[in-house]
Amino acid sequence: MRTVPRAFIVAFLALCPAFASHALDEKYEDLSASVEVAPIFSFALDNSNLAFGQLSPDKTAILGEGTFFNQVTCRSNDGRAWYLKAQVLSLRHLDSNHVLPVSSFKWRVVDSTGSAEPVGGRSEFHPFAAEPVLIYVSQGKDTQGQPVILKFQYSLTTPPDALAGTYIGEVVFTMTESL
């Protein structure tokens, strides 16, 4: 009498795996997907004309006071560190050989969207030099394409013995990628 339930249980258990394997039929298909993200290494300056106007000897003028005068935008996405430098190629008198000392011309980054702080912080002006001076070193997402915008003020102090006249010069910004 007890052999019948045993036989049934054995039969039931034998059917269960078959039931499970046929109850849920499933198919799948795969497709490949791809994109090539283009490289970028760019530098842009929104205002390249720094005009201090008329300035008496031993006086200081600031461009962008209270806000900022111009901004540079740096962008790189190849994962390598990069840095921004600037130098001044003389401040020479237009009609003579007289020059103003380059150190009388200064820069200050008042705002930045980058992951790092500008070199020397944001609170003080720093003198230009005839050799490139370091302004910013990339960090974190700066090397993945995030735009780094640096907003500048400039100051110029004329020496007490400055010869009257118009002085011209060039500021050269250089964005360089580390090897």
Next chain:
Amino acid sequence: MPRQTVLRRAIILSLVVVGLNAEPAHAALTLTTDHRSVSFGLMQLDEEKTLAEQGSFHNQITCASTGGRLWYLKIHVLQPLTAGAETVPLEAFKWAVTTPNGKGNVAHSNQLTPFNVVPDLVYISGANEAAGTTVTFQFRYSLKVPSAQLTGVYNTTIRFTFTEIL
């Protein structure tokens, strides 16, 4: 318990199990794709591109079942778009579907929906779609490259899963 009663119960239960296990003679699921890979080509940072070269869609999937049961179609990516250790965020890569002849329920009809790494429901079959009717799905795809994304070639696999409901 009398022997006859035990036998009767065993036979009834066996029939129930056999009945549950029964399938139509030629039950089958058929899933086909047109094998058009989803290649966005070269893209710039911040650029957005939609693949829909065939008018309003990029590729087609067809499903047919003769199993007599409801069925559903799901979609997912096996991983985010990946290049080495770098990935494109999942929310940047989206799909949208329409079906010109399906009578069932489309989960996100013609709406761009971000891919996920777990299957996302595309469609549940309607009545009379379990007897061999071929249902066609037309997919388009969209990708917006984030503003911060390392240069490189990113790849992944899109998987379509066609399943019968119990």
